[in-house]
Amino acid sequence: MKRKAPYQPSLLRILHGITALLVPLAWLSGVAVFAKHDGRGVNWPTLPGDWIDIHGTVGVLLWPVALLFTLYALSAGRGRLRQPGNTAALIGLALAVVSGKLMQEDWLRTGQLDHFLYHVHLLAWLLISGAVFWHVAAVLQRGGWPLASSMLKLKVRANDGPGRWLDPWRR
Template identity: 65%
Template sequence: MPPVSPYQPSLLRLLHGAMVVLVPLCWLSGFVVYSNQDGRWGRLAWVIPGEWIDIHGTFGVLLWPLALLFALYALSLGRSRLRQAANAAALIALVLAVGSGKLMNEAWLRSGQLDHLVYGAHLTAWLLIAAVVIWHLTAVLRRGGRALASSMLQLQVRANDQPRHWPSQVKTWFQRRA
């Protein structure tokens, strides 16, 4: 009998997939912003022209509601997955990055004001995201190998896990907690 492939809930796959697209875009655009505007600890060999602060901010605006939904999922339906340290650390880094980003003022970087505490927290979150994504991927591969990693990419959905079932899944979770 062949081994059973792991199954990830469709809502988790959707939210996680959106994060997989947006987080690297935020991270890379943040690197360009840092390199172009700050660069105290290194910069690209050349300045990449463009309104990178605005581009990075746009990615952040897109990430904000998805990160909120992902965090709500993680703290409710996905709570058991937070027992894995790499998953919990990834969520903490995401919250720090999005939270500090929401508190940032884009005029600070444009005017060279690099000493704000919130900006320092945002840079720290940027470094944490890089480290935690590597840790998270390594932990997934160590825990379940390619089968677990590829289960996040599956497009098939079980009969009881279609989008129309998501509200009842959330409702059931809350009823169990009451």
């Protein structure tokens, strides 16, 4: 029996979509930063370029989106946090963004690799790595491709436009 794609709120789709674009960019640029400035335990090739600045720019873009997404998840989307994959991904995102915001970018450039916040940031990087796979696997297991593709739908119901986005907080 073919499953029908559920409707996802438009604000969730927008915030989730932007996050889903920026997190892999932050993760990949973080790999390049780690390879160039840290590399403990691995021997990865380094890419030319100032990856700390690129990674920081992606982080600056991700910061307000992550804040809005977290506020949405803790209020209107709190029912979805019963899924452990969703919760783990949100915790990883929050840890990564907050620790990244509090770090000094010169730490890595000058070889200062033992700051607590840098270790929290690395832990968040690992958590996001696992949590995103867990999140996607759980979505596919729960609802298959119809549930996964429902986040990509462009159709917006009449009662789900920007004028209604604040309704959950007004109640």
